[in-house]
Amino acid sequence: MTKKYARASRPSIEDINVSIDKGEFVFFIGPTGAGKSTIIKLLLREETPNKGKIWVNDKEVVGMRSWRVPAFRRSLGCVFQDFRLLPTRTAAENVAFALEVIGKSKAVARRVVPEVLELVGLGGKEHRYPHELSGGEQQRVAIARAFVNRPLVLLADEPTGNLDPDTSVEIMRLLDRINRTGTTIVMVTHDSNIVNQMRRRVIEMEGGHVVRDQSRGVYG
Amino acid sequence: MRAKYVLSEVLVGLWRNVTMTIAMIVTMAVSLAMLGASLLLYFQVSDMEEYYYTKLEVSIFFDKDATQAQMDAIGAEVDADPLIAEWDFETKDEAYKRFQEMFKEAPDLVNAAQPESLPASYRVKPVDPDNSQALIEKYKGKEAVANVVDQRKVLEKIFEIFGGMQKLALVIAIVQGLAALLLVANTIQVAAFSKRREVAIMKLVGASNWFVQAPFVLEAVFAGIIGAILAYLTLIGVKIFIIDGTFKSLFQSTVLTPIPWSNVHLMFPILAGIAGVVSAVTGWVTLRFQIKV
Structure with missing residues (x-):
């Protein structure tokens, strides 16, 4: 699969062929500009490749009609470096928002939201606003929001990029727990400590190519 | 719950950008009021055409010194004419009486006129009102005939004025309408920009396009409907205070229906239908082509 941005002189990703099994935990690592984040955008179908095909949850994403995209995205969860929470909503409301906008009833939200917040370790902080929470706690809210629909795949784009090492470890523990429920996790990072600690599959990219694909790998 | 969510989003959205919202609503109201006025004038003209064209007459006026024999000769011709459906003869005395009646509020005028100064005439109704010209041509040059007058010509002048007013109102409606559309597009862009975080998250968690776009589109539709209500109230005001007020006598006379x-x-x-549909389409197109919500 190749992805070339319109104004770029060379493709962001070129001829990569990767397959990830259900329930796997995969790190994409590599220097800035290696095409890691493009992978997430392609998997989310925010972008489409110029050449090649992408299958996510047995669905071919590239040729997907645009009106099917929302339904497709409901089977994915997504976490980012900048958390992407709504500042005017509390932790619980941020999580409920994800349910609300896909048409789930208030009753469902009332039942599911406390459960998920408890799971990510935010029990008792449901009614705090994002600015009243630490970075790690905000990321937990984001993870709760990504996980509340029980997605088959969780995509994480540098989820620990804004966090200190200790908090990062806690977030990784949380992701690990989610992985154990059978959720596939695809994580983009350049945090070498985390990669080395987790000992999971590592796919290293450079200049748009896969240069290493190693199960139970370490950071370069 | 969804309806409540969408409605509160709409109200919050309109309030957040309240100066823009007011500008949008006022522009729309002016445009729609002009459109309404134009439509009313259009109805008015066709009503009047219908009303008058069934009663239209062609008057054949005789010279003041026309003899009875000359008038009888024309009368025989009129009676036999296949172009004429009905006819009526008006003597000098009858014409004078009618003149007295018509201008009874201006006694000086009535006193100044003598029965002899008013011409006798044949009032004829053409079979085909659209073809009165043939009648005029036919009788105009005849002996003792002073003039042949088609009432239609007089009415057409009035209709032309109405038609002109109608076109002017329509032009204003279109220009204001374009301004309103640009304001709608701009308001939606601003709204979408100020809500870009929410929108990004909605898209991320898989909210349907409909759900993401509905509040923005409804915002435009809502403003459009308020504009239509204002325009409607304006038309009611014009009807009460101007048409039934200032120009009351004009409309009560027989000239204007x-x-x-x-x-x-x-x-x-x-107006509400047009405003709603046009706003919705504008909003939707804006979202689709300009900001890719």
Whole structure:
């Protein structure tokens, strides 16, 4: 699969062929500009490749009609470096928002939201606003929001990029727990400590190519 | 719950950008009021055409010194004419009486006129009102005939004025309408920009396009409907204070047929419908092509 941005002189990703099994935990690592984040955008179908095909949850994403995209995205969860929470909503409301906008009833939200917040370790902080929470706690809210629909795949784009090492470890523990429920996790990072600690599959990219694909790998 | 969510989003959205919202609503209201006025004038003209064209007459006026024999000769011709459906002869005395009646509020004028100064005439109704020209041509040059006058010509002048007013109102409606559309597009862009975080998250968690776009589109539709209500109230005001007020005598005379309330009320659903549909389409197109919500 190749992805070339319109104004770029060379493709962001070129001829990569990767397959990830259900329930796997995969790190994409590599220097800035290696095409890691493009992978997430392609998997989310925010972008489409110029050449090649992408299958996510047995669905071919590239040729997907645009009106099917929302339904497709409901089977994915997504976490980012900048958390992407709504500042005017509390932790619980941020999580409920994800349910609300896909048409789930208030009753469902009332039942599911406390459960998920408890799971990510935010029990008792449901009614705090994002600015009243630490970075790690905000990321937990984001993870709760990504996980509340029980997605088959969780995509994480540098989820620990804004966090200190200790908090990062806690977030990784949380992701690990989610992985154990059978959720596939695809994580983009350049945090070498985390990669080395987790000992999971590592796919290293450079200049748009896969240069290493190693199960139970370490950071370069 | 969804309806409540969408409604609160709409109200919050309109309030957040309140100066823009007011500008948008006022522009729309002016545009729609002009459109309504234009439609009312259009109805008015066709009402009047219908009303008058069935009564249109061609008058054949005789010279003041025309002899009875000359008039009888024309009368025989009129009676036998296949172009003429009905005819009526008006003597000098009858013409004078009618003149007295018509201008009874101006006694000086009546006193100044002598019965002899008014011409006798044949009032004829053409079989085909659209073809009165042939009648005029036929009788104009005849002996003792002073003039042949088609009432239609007089009415057409009035209709031309109405038609001109109608076109002017329509032009203003279109220009203001374009301004309103640009304001709608701009308001939606601003709204979408100020809500870009929410929108990004909605898209991320898989909210349907409909759900993401509905509040923005409804915002435009809501403003459009308020504009239509204002325009409707304006038309009602014009009807009460100007048509039934200042120009009351003009409309009560036989010259202009009155503008019925039913026509004014009919404007509301028409204007609201147009405003709603046009705003929705503009909003949707803006979202689709300009900001990719």
